[in-house]
Amino acid sequence: MSTGKKTICIVGGTGAEGSGLAARWAAHGHRVIIGSRDQSKAKSTADALNALTGKTNAEAMESRAGVQAADVVVLTVPFSAQRSTVEGLKSELAGKVLIDVTVPLVPPKVSVVQLPESDSCVVAVQKMLGEQTKVVSAFQNVSAHKLKDLKYEIECDVLVASDDAEARQIGLVLARDAGLRGIDVGSLANSVVAESLTSALIWINRKYKIPDAGIKITGLGD
Ligand SMILES: NC(=O)c1ccc[n+]([C@@H]2O[C@H](COP(=O)([O-])OP(=O)(O)OC[C@H]3O[C@@H](n4cnc5c(N)ncnc54)[C@H](OP(=O)(O)O)[C@@H]3O)[C@@H](O)[C@H]2O)c1
Numbered sequence: 001m002s003t004g005k006k007t008i009c010i011v012g013g014t015g016a017e018g019s020g021l022a023a024r025w026a027a028h029g030h031r032v033i034i035g036s037r038d039q040s041k042a043k044s045t046a047d048a049l050n051a052l053t054g055k056t057n058a059e060a061m062e063s064r065a066g067v068q069a070a071d072v073v074v075l076t077v078p079f080s081a082q083r084s085t086v087e088g089l090k091s092e093l094a095g096k097v098l099i100d101v102t103v104p105l106v107p108p109k110v111s112v113v114q115l116p117e118s119d120s121c122v123v124a125v126q127k128m129l130g131e132q133t134k135v136v137s138a139f140q141n142v143s144a145h146k147l148k149d150l151k152y153e154i155e156c157d158v159l160v161a162s163d164d165a166e167a168r169q170i171g172l173v174l175a176r177d178a179g180l181r182g183i184d185v186g187s188l189a190n191s192v193v194a195e196s197l198t199s200a201l202i203w204i205n206r207k208y209k210i211p212d213a214g215i216k217i218t219g220l221g222d
Helices: 016-028 039-053 063-069 079-088 121-129 165-177 188-208
Strands: 007-011 031-036 058-062 072-075 097-100 134-137 157-162 181-184
Touching: 007 016, 007 063, 016 031, 016 039, 016 165, 031 039, 031 063, 039 058, 058 063, 072 079, 072 165, 079 121, 097 121, 097 165, 121 134, 121 188, 134 165, 134 188, 157 165, 157 188, 165 181
Parallel strands: 007 031, 007 072, 031 058, 072 097, 097 134, 157 181
Antiparallel strands: 134 157
16 A cells, blocks of 8 residues: 555545645645635635645635546535536546535435435446546545544544545545544445435534544444
């Protein structure tokens, strides 16, 4: 497993989840490109992340240029924008690893599982992109709530799925570098577990009045 520093472009990196993951990876030492439809919005986020981490690892780009410059691309946009965003970046994504964090939430009933016809929205993206892009599913169950609190130990495992073993390893390494425990859950078809689980976690948050319910896989030891 390579421990080298990567250039990671987060498409949707101006949002809660993307900027939270960006903070952790930038703090770890990766070069993080905040990808956005709006360069000035991306710059505000990158500046804030550099102030937070005390480093200069975050920078801003329009998403297309960011994807071109990246080793690994992370997608953190709303479900309603997932397909159109990926379609628009299809040629730039060829030859890259794409980590898709999308949860197929359909407002207003976000605490109820409403899977798309394809069952898994991440599998649908892999089909759309074809074999040239290695798609990984990860981070769907990690709340954005505490990601920017860099010393906070988030009690949530990251279920990492992909049909490509090397790409899965990259997902596992990036979970670790974000201070989380990545768990290899096998093929991309298993993404549907993480995609569905988030609605139950949102229900738990509301029911028990907590901000960030998570999941832990037992039996693995430390
Ligand atoms: N928030 C969480 O706690 C959490 C936890 C786990 C998983 N997730 C998943 O992560 C993804 C992002 O969540 P989020 O809460 O960070 O979302 P968000 O803040 O609503 O949106 C993230 C970014 O997506 C871009 N975006 C928004 N609408 C778009 C559209 N119509 N077309 C293209 N781009 C659009 C925007 O970036 P620009 O305007 O800069 O382009 C925005 O800043 C979702 O799929 C969510 O289910 C979220």
